[in-house]
Amino acid sequence: MDIRFSVSCTDNVGPSAAVQTPVFNFMHVNKPIEFSGTAQMHKIKQMHVCTIGSQILAAITDFKYLSSTICNKNTKADIILLVDSSESIRPVDFQKMKDFMQLIVNRSDIGADKVQIGLLQFSSEPQEEFQLNRYGSKADLRRAISGIRQIKSGTMTGKALTFASSYFDGPKGGRPRVKQYLIVITDGEAQGIVREPAETIRNKGITIYAIGVLYANNSQLVDIAGSQDKVFFEDNFDSLTFLEKEILFEICNPGDSCKRTEVADIIFVVHGSRSITDLQFQGIQRILEAVVNDSVVGKDNVQFGAVVYSTNPQDHFSLNMYSAKSQVREAISNLTTMPGLTFTARALNFARERFGMAYGGRTSSLSVTRILVLITDQPTSPSDRPNLPAAAKSLKQDGINVFAVGVDEASRTELEEIVGE
Template sequence: MYYLVGTGSNKRDIVFLLDGSDDSRNGLPAIREFIRRMVEELDIGEDKVRVAVIQYSNDTTVYFNLKTHRLKKAIIYAVRSLRHKGGRTRNTGAALQFVRDHIFTASSGSRHLEGVPQILLLLTGGKSNDDVSGAALDIKQNGVLSFAIGMKNTKQDEFSYSVLVELESPQRDVVFLLDGSDDTQSGFPAMKSFVQRVVETLSVGENKDRVSVVQYSRDPQTHFSLNTYKEKQNVLAAVQQLNHKGGKPLNTGAALDYVRKNAFTDSSGSRHQDGVPQILILLNGGRSQDDVASAAAALKQDKVVPFCVGTRNADILELQMIAYNPSYAFSVLRFDDMGSIHQQLVSFVKRVPRQQPRLKSHNVLGKNIYLS
């Protein structure tokens, strides 16, 4: 757990958001002990680590904010005194929005304007009764690194914790697969422009979003891999320099198989083993001359999430077969019209959740913590 919150003298603002609904009542003693032991390891201080504790159910209650306690012993005493809130409804989305609007603020002791890392640890016992996605996106856009920690009720006085997913992944591996056949030559500048527009919305970096571009016709060609560029401006410049490949026939099935075996691999920079979302964006202008079904199924089996954008000359049923689900297949009249679906595509891409990486059991501070 400590790789999330750190130890030592680094400055951090850490907010614990606790599920106080009726379902979590039995786990409160374990929750208190979990937080207490974690705080024991932190370098608490006004100019060091600050901690807040918030509890929610149908509504949200501030137990103490980031500026309430400056001493470790005061925080530990307050945590030991924590009482269960209660409430039948678990409104996690509203609670996330509350901490964004009222806790990660200067008036509540947040130092986000000074560049101090803002960390949210959500301990929740079940599915939310309201929508979480919009609030999670707002939290991320506010610069907060957020993690959800699921609580599995095992005994009256014991909870088992496992780090599930970041509320919205700050890391993605995105591979663009471009139709470079003879039929798309006139539309290739629009394809490049679309790729650049999508990349502009990403946070490109070695430990953030990674981007690769592959072009294909009869056979595929990698222009750059996921581990080639670490800066957004370098990705954008490389896309601008792309030349149309040309060639016939259009073998989309072979291209899908190629990216699965070559682009989404450790050696090419893929972080699939870490649970980072693996995203394929196919821009296509015609029907494939080979079979796509088996290659598409293999991609999904490997937990790759394909999105497809096709022109009027593409086979929409074929694209729906390739896409992760039919709503991830978009149809436009021509490549120049892709701007009309840009916002929706980006929205879908950013909602792709982290995969659960293979978990290893660790005994951390006397609790069962499962970390990848």
């Protein structure tokens, strides 16, 4: 299956706006460095290619989609949400789908001349909740979404697609010469044919995004969306939270060439000596988990590895050790600090080798983007400092993209040297 990294990247860093996490306050490196709160992390380099997970970028700096509204005032779009309401979906997961729909509303600029949103449910039979032009405010849309009730029957997706087609037409609120989108969410295999009714919708110029959760059939999702790059697959309903930015970025930036990469090997290299507090280390773990949550994890998609270092580096898990998002998150939660000094060059050399095939890395011939994310709170120890230029050069020669993030007393000069500034 295809993996997409949603990014809103440009060749120049845009206006700074702090991004809050439980521990860290992030801002651009090209702004004045102002320490506040528990710690301050700074973006040292922005890669000029769209090849990294949106949450890596979000953790280090702010991008267009991090504002409260992704679809700005210049955006016009008709969006129909077609959601599976079958009995296989637990009530708690149905609520998570409603939460996802609320996020779509919250991050859109709603109005008759802006973004319109309609909602249909389906089970054995499709059911209208509201048409595109029914509600003209976020408050009304949120209230309507909160009030829907699960149908709890079969999964007749094809019938639902046929039903949905007319909801983009003028009599039901559709607007001519406005981009139109159908977002389908389902957790299971469709009963019946989906290719033909979906093709009919796409032939009207409507873009379909298909979101599959748990037991959804990927082949059917491709039949619905028309191509793999418009299919999103998650292993649980919690992960829907991280999709709304990606989908809305594509809807609201249709001409942006900066989209999504297919596969990546990502290794986190985290300084974990006793100089970093437990609270800071927990904050770093939350960042790493956010990157994982925004990715489709798998041996054919995105692989993650993690190295924690002090005087010596320790390989906590290699790239091919885990193939499920939940497994990677659990492994990250089990990372621990270790006694010792700060031998960053040694850790970088160690991590570079972990991109090799012996440790689960994939060859460059497979067009795999390789990314190393370094997070440290200290300059490297004096005895290790002379080794830093060679370590940075080796990473560059191997084609490994590096992000370096400094916390508290980290050396900005060293981090810029590591990323090649």
